[in-house]
Amino acid sequence: MHYLTTERKLSILDRLTARLTYAVRLFSAEIGKSGQIPRTRRDVRRYSRVVREKTGLSSGFIQQAEDKALWMWRSYDELHREWRKMLYRAKQGTRWHGKLLKREPSKPCSSIHSKLKKTPTRxxxxxxxxxxxxxxxxxxxxxxxxxxxxxxxxxxxxxxxxxxxxxxxxxxxxxxxxxxxxxxxxxxxxxxYRVPSPPPRGVAGVDLGLKRPLSAVLVDEGFHFTTLQSGKEEHLRPLNDRVSHLRRIEKWSVLKKLRHKRRNVAEQYDRMLAKAFAGVSKGYYAFIGHPRYIRYHKFRGNGDRVGRRMLQGWSFLRQAGYIIHEKAKLGDEVEMVNEWWTSSRCWRCGAGVERPVQSRIICETGHQYDADFNGCMNILRRGISRLGDKTPASLCALNGAGARVDRALNGG
Ligand SMILES: [Zn+2]
Structure with a gap:
């Protein structure tokens, strides 16, 4: 917003945004009282009269607040369902179960944090x-x-x-x-924005990792395995060293200035990596392995200190988001697939694997692969098998690629 916005306009904005926030909260409170998660607009709309009477907002604004409340409760529902699933799977009495209990997603507009902030509406x-x-x-x-x-x-x-x-x-x-x-x-x-999106000419399985920031297998007429380096770690290391040095000597004012620098540098490298990959994989439908629960499992006190330290600086979602964005700009689609077990099973036979050295796997039946290649292939196969039940006509190229993967699987 322009810095020359007048006081009068600002105060009008203050009042408008506050009133809208109030409306969203009223909707949310009514929904909370009913104890039912709204599925459609109609489920929210039944409270509109009450909210309109209390806020005096016009119907356009009321609809705006309805949309927001609906969206908030839906995303809460999704998170909560995921959480219940995990809780169901966890063994009672274990540390993990206890951790999960503490992490129940909170209802919209109920946390202190959300009460202090204004809720933007569309x-x-x-x-x-x-x-x-x-x-x-x-x-x-x-x-x-x-x-x-x-x-x-x-x-x-x-x-x-x-x-x-x-x-x-x-x-x-x-x-x-x-x-x-x-x-x-x-x-x-x-x-x-509109970009032309020709049918994909192949598929890609993408594994985002810590040691190798990005590995991918591209399948069209043949197989290509590429790994991309971002150079992020090398650039961040001196900065990290400097930060920890400054912490030791307690130079807080300098640290304050450096606070955003680290994040900016990291983001810049993540974006560059995403751009590079989008360029390499132009025209390929990509599947990114999503390590959904990895952070949950790397909780404090699980004995894996080094692993947790490494994870702290890892911004999977940001990196994945950048890739989706950069590929979308080129007209390519990206899908996330669950990454469970993709690194602990052989992609050819599904047997358990061992890692004699970090970068290689050997499965029980003797297949040997690069560990990241194996991960990518598992992600790719999982992604393709999921597409199987959708199969829109425009994606028939993907089925072709899937068949090639299967041929490679059976033939050699
Ligand atoms: Zn095998």
Whole structure:
């Protein structure tokens, strides 16, 4: 948001965002009282009258709050279901079971953290619009309804050159959120882009790891196994050393300045790795192995100190997110598949494996592979077998690749 936004406009925004947050909380409280997870809009809408009476918001804003509350409860439900599944599998009385009990996902709007913050809601055609303007101050404004009926307001934005370019390229501006952070307002815009997406020419299994940041097997007419290095660790090491040195000598003010630097550097390298992979795998449908529960299992006191230390600096989701984004820009699709057992079984025969050295596996029937290659192939097979029950026509190239994997499996 532009720094020249007037006090009057800011106070209108303050009141609007506070009222919307209140509405979301009221919806959430009503849903919580009913004890039923809303499945559709209709399930939330039955509380709309109560919320409208209490907040005095117009129907556009009420719908906005409905959408947010619905989304929050749905994602809570998903998390909770996952958690229950894990709890069911865990043996009672073990440490792991105890850990899980403490980690029950909390209901929307119930934690102290969420009570202190405003909940952003999504503005769309009903309540606001991002407009490209040619004003002296800015090239971009958001036009929004206010709490007063029939009264609207223009808020100037402060887009960077990059933002302006992205807005121009967008096929459609879908919606935006007004997010307040440390007393300042930001507008997050959701744009829709269109890129041509030809049928994939092959499939890729991707394993993201600690030692080798990215390994992938690409299957089309043949097999290619590639590993990509990001160089992140080498670049972060001096920075990490410096941070721990400064900690020892208690130079807090310098440390404060360095706080974001580490993250920025790490993010930059993650993005570069994602770009490199997207380039290599252009045209390939990719499956990324998702180590969903790895952090849960590496809890404190499980005896694996080194493993846990290494995990701490590992940002799987960020890396995966960047890859999905970079590939989407090229028109390629990516799917996450569960990574359980992909590194402890042989991809050819499914037997258990041993690791005489870190980088190689030998299975019980004598197959020998590079450990990461084996992981990638398992991810690939799992991904393809899951596609089997969907099989849209555009993905027939994938079935071809799947057949090639099977041939390699049986033939040699
Ligand atoms: Zn084997």
């Amino acid at each position: 503005f769309d055609v009903r309540t606001g619009e991002v407009q490209i303007a040619s004003l002296a101050l800015t090239g971009c404004v958001v036009h929004i309804s206010t709490l007063k009926k029939g009264e609207t307001m223009d808020v100037l934005l402060n887009p960077s050159e990059w933002h302006e370019k992205m807005l121009e390229k967008a096929e459609k501006i879908r919606s935006f959120e007004i997010v307040s952070n440390n007393g300042r307002y930001f507008v997050h815009v959701l744009c829709e």
